[in-house]
Amino acid sequence: MTTAVFDRASPDDQEYFLRLYESYKRIMLSTACKYSPDAAASEDIVQDALVKLIQKIPTMRRLSNSALASYIVITVKNTVFNQHRRQTLINRCTVYDEFTDSVVKKGIVAPSPTPEELLLLAERKEEFLKVWHKLPERDQDLLAGKYVIGLTDAELAGLFDCKTDSIRVLLARSRKRALTIMTKEAYNYDES
Numbered sequence: 001m002t003t004a005v006f007d008r009a010s011p012d013d014q015e016y017f018l019r020l021y022e023s024y025k026r027i028m029l030s031t032a033c034k035y036s037p038d039a040a041a042s043e044d045i046v047q048d049a050l051v052k053l054i055q056k057i058p059t060m061r062r063l064s065n066s067a068l069a070s071y072i073v074i075t076v077k078n079t080v081f082n083q084h085r086r087q088t089l090i091n092r093c094t095v096y097d098e099f100t101d102s103v104v105k106k107g108i109v110a111p112s113p114t115p116e117e118l119l120l121l122a123e124r125k126e127e128f129l130k131v132w133h134k135l136p137e138r139d140q141d142l143l144a145g146k147y148v149i150g151l152t153d154a155e156l157a158g159l160f161d162c163k164t165d166s167i168r169v170l171l172a173r174s175r176k177r178a179l180t181i182m183t184k185e186a187y188n189y190d191e192s
Helices: 004-008 011-035 039-054 057-061 065-105 115-134 137-149 153-160 164-191
Strands: none
Touching: 011 039, 011 057, 011 065, 039 057, 039 065, 057 065, 065 137, 115 164, 137 153, 137 164, 153 164
């Protein structure tokens, strides 16, 4: 259960978190097992939830015991759902890659971009890839689902458990955050 976040926490926070873990580890594992039949996957889910919980120590200290138990269970559930959503996106990406490989093998060719368009696209892609890790995980999942895998808004809405109109708004916000980060990176790069 050692993480960089845990190691940076104060000794008081570390002690608090270890006591919390000992008190709630059984309920965390049983919650993970409820949604994931694989024991190893359940252990991974609990570990991922612990990483999220370590960052919320100040919030957890203010909660009553019953609210704290609910908070921990909800964090484990959300971790399960996030991992499931991410795995679904990965699986769809694999299917998409197999589809595009078969299309290329069959000789179906899309119109070719001009050399100038290719150069501009390569530059923008490189800028985007540099900031990808700075985007929130949800933004990464949304953008990969829409633009890499090619899911429809309805399919994304099903994965993210929201309405199709909400997906459009979420995508717009994700694109805006990505563009903001790219712009800041370009500005910082130009200053140095």
